[in-house]
Amino acid sequence: MAITSANQLELLQTAEAVAREKMIDPDLVIQAMEDSLARAAKSRYGSEMDIRVSIDRKTGRATFTRVRTVVADEELENYQAQLTVDQAKQYKSDPQIGDEIVDEVPPVDLGRIAAQSAKQVILQRVREAERDRQFEEFKDRKGTIINGVVKREEYGNIIVDVGRGEAILRRNEKIGRESYRPNDRIRAYVKDVRREARGPQIFLSRTDPQFMAELFKMEVPEIYDGIIEIKAVARDPGSRAKIAVISHDNSIDPVGACVGMRGSRVQAVVGELQGEKIDIIPWNPDQATFLVNALQPAEVSKVVVDEDAGKIEVVVPDEQLSLAIGRRGQNVRLASQLTGLDIDILTEAEESARRQAEFAERTKLFVDALDLDEFFAQLLVSEGFTNLEEVAYVDVDELLAIEGVDEDTAHELQARARDHIEAENNRAIAAAKELGVEQSLFDFEGLTPQMIEALAKDDVKTLEDFATCADWELAGGWTTVEGKRVKDEGILEKFGMSLEDAQNLIMHARVQLGWVDPSELEPAEEETEEADEE
Structure with missing residues (x-):
C-alpha cells in the first residue's frame, strides 16, 4: 500500500470518520497515523534511523524525513541517526553540535505485515485517546447523580450505559433485592472514577448515604x-x-x-x-x-x-x-x-439500679478501707467522693465543708486513706514481682502498681511487652461481629484508662526503648496543645 495522490485525501477522510465515531480530536487520529507510518518506515529503512512522518492537514500528503543529530567526532555511535560536524557541512554551511539535519526520504511501500502493524498502532492510539476523553469527562462527575440505561448483568453486577462510557453497579451497592433488566433506566450515585489500564472505571452506588443527600x-x-x-x-x-x-x-x-x-x-x-x-x-x-x-x-x-x-x-x-x-x-x-457517638441506652429503672449499685459499692469501699461506719461512708459518697485518692489528696477545706467533720476528723480521714493506698501499692508491687515483672516496667512513668499487677496477670511483664500492646488492648473498645457490637475488655479499662491515654503511654514506651524518634511525637503534641487552647 503506497501512499499515492489517489489515497492522500482518503487519509484525512478516514481520520475525520474515526474521530467523529469515537468523539475525539481528529488531530489525535492523524498523529497516530504519523506514528504508525514512521514505525513502518523504520522497518523498511532500518530501526536505527530516526524516521519521522508529517501528514499535511489540508492535502493529506505524507512527508517522510530522516533526522540526524550533529555530534562530536568521539561521540559518534549511530551512523544512521548521527553525523560529525565535517559530514554535516555537506547539508549546512556552519553546523554546530546539537543541530538536527533533516532530509526527505522516499515514501515507503507498505507491505501486508507493515500495513497491519500500522493499523494496530492507529487503533491503540485511538483507544488511548478515547479512554482519556472518557476519564476527563467523568472524573468531575464523581459525587453526583447520573442517569443511565442497563446493558447487561454480570455475576450480579449491573453494567450501565451512561452515554459516552460504561459504568458498573456492584451487587453490594444495590438496594435490597432490587433487580434490573436490559434497557431499564437507572439512576445512581457516581461513587468513584478510576484511571486503570483497561480504561476508566466508573463505579456507581445506590446504597451510599450521599446518594440520598444528592436526591x-x-x-x-x-x-x-x-x-x-x-x-x-x-x-x-x-x-x-x-x-x-x-x-x-x-x-x-x-x-x-x-x-x-x-x-x-x-x-x-x-x-x-x-x-x-x-x-x-x-x-x-x-x-x-x-x-x-x-x-x-x-x-x-x-x-x-x-x-x-x-x-x-x-x-x-x-x-x-x-x-x-x-x-x-x-x-x-x-x-x-x-x-x-458511641451510644449506650438504659431505661430509667436500669439507670436507677446502676446508681444504687455504684453508691453501695463506693460506700463499702470507704467502710472497709477507712474503717468508717456505714452512715459516715454514705455521707462521703453523697458529697461526691468516688475513690480513696480523692479523699487522701483533696484540699482539707473540701472535707471540712461536710457537715459534722472537724479539722481533726479531716486529717484522720486523709491519713487513713493514704495509709491504705500505700499498703495496696506495696501489696501490688509484691504481687507483680512474684509474677515476674521486670524493673523496666516499674521504672516507667504513668503506670500505678495496681496497673502493673493487672498487666502482669495478662503476661505483660517487661517494657518491651508493654510497647507492643495495642491501645484497645489496654483501654478496651468495641468490635462489630456479624452486625452486632461486641465489647472488648481492656487490661487497664477498670482504672479509667482512655484510648488517648493508652496511645500516649505506648508511644512513650517505644520512644524510651529507641523504637521511635522523639521528633515524630512533636507535631501530635503541638496539635493537642492547640486544641486545648481552643
Whole structure:
C-alpha cells in the first residue's frame, strides 16, 4: 500500500470518520497515523534511523524525513541517526553540535505485515485517546447523580450505559433485592472514577448515604441554593434512613422544606429509594440536643456525656426502650452513625439500679478501707467522693465543708486513706514481682502498681511487652461481629484508662526503648496543645 495522490485525501477522510465515531480530536487520529507510518518506515529503512512522518492537514500528503543529530567526532555511535560536524557541512554551511539535519526520504511501500502493524498502532492510539476523553469527562462527575440505561448483568453486577462510557453497579451497592433488566433506566450515585489500564472505571452506588443527600438536593431547591445544609446522613439501605439538616435562614424551617407540601418532596426521594423510610432531623450544635433529636421517634429522659471516656449514655422511659433501640438495633445504630457517638441506652429503672449499685459499692469501699461506719461512708459518697485518692489528696477545706467533720476528723480521714493506698501499692508491687515483672516496667512513668499487677496477670511483664500492646488492648473498645457490637475488655479499662491515654503511654514506651524518634511525637503534641487552647 503506497501512499499515492489517489489515497492522500482518503487519509484525512478516514481520520475525520474515526474521530467523529469515537468523539475525539481528529488531530489525535492523524498523529497516530504519523506514528504508525514512521514505525513502518523504520522497518523498511532500518530501526536505527530516526524516521519521522508529517501528514499535511489540508492535502493529506505524507512527508517522510530522516533526522540526524550533529555530534562530536568521539561521540559518534549511530551512523544512521548521527553525523560529525565535517559530514554535516555537506547539508549546512556552519553546523554546530546539537543541530538536527533533516532530509526527505522516499515514501515507503507498505507491505501486508507493515500495513497491519500500522493499523494496530492507529487503533491503540485511538483507544488511548478515547479512554482519556472518557476519564476527563467523568472524573468531575464523581459525587453526583447520573442517569443511565442497563446493558447487561454480570455475576450480579449491573453494567450501565451512561452515554459516552460504561459504568458498573456492584451487587453490594444495590438496594435490597432490587433487580434490573436490559434497557431499564437507572439512576445512581457516581461513587468513584478510576484511571486503570483497561480504561476508566466508573463505579456507581445506590446504597451510599450521599446518594440520598444528592436526591434531596435535586428535590429541595433550598438545599441546592445553600439555604438549607445537610449536615449528616445515615442509612440502612432499603429500610430506613436519618438525615440531619440545618437552615441558614431563620424564616425557613429545614424539616418542613425537606418534607414539602403534603410530603411531596420526601416522597419523591422515598420512591427512588424503594420505599426507604426517612427521618428528617434538625441538626443542633449541642451534642446532647442533637442526640435526642436523632433518636426520634423515641422520647429521651436524660443524656449523660462522659467526655473523658468518649461515651454517651441515654436514659429512656421503660416503655420507650424498644422504640429507642429499634428493630434489630436499627434506630440506635443509625443515630450513632448520624451523630458519630458511641451510644449506650438504659431505661430509667436500669439507670436507677446502676446508681444504687455504684453508691453501695463506693460506700463499702470507704467502710472497709477507712474503717468508717456505714452512715459516715454514705455521707462521703453523697458529697461526691468516688475513690480513696480523692479523699487522701483533696484540699482539707473540701472535707471540712461536710457537715459534722472537724479539722481533726479531716486529717484522720486523709491519713487513713493514704495509709491504705500505700499498703495496696506495696501489696501490688509484691504481687507483680512474684509474677515476674521486670524493673523496666516499674521504672516507667504513668503506670500505678495496681496497673502493673493487672498487666502482669495478662503476661505483660517487661517494657518491651508493654510497647507492643495495642491501645484497645489496654483501654478496651468495641468490635462489630456479624452486625452486632461486641465489647472488648481492656487490661487497664477498670482504672479509667482512655484510648488517648493508652496511645500516649505506648508511644512513650517505644520512644524510651529507641523504637521511635522523639521528633515524630512533636507535631501530635503541638496539635493537642492547640486544641486545648481552643
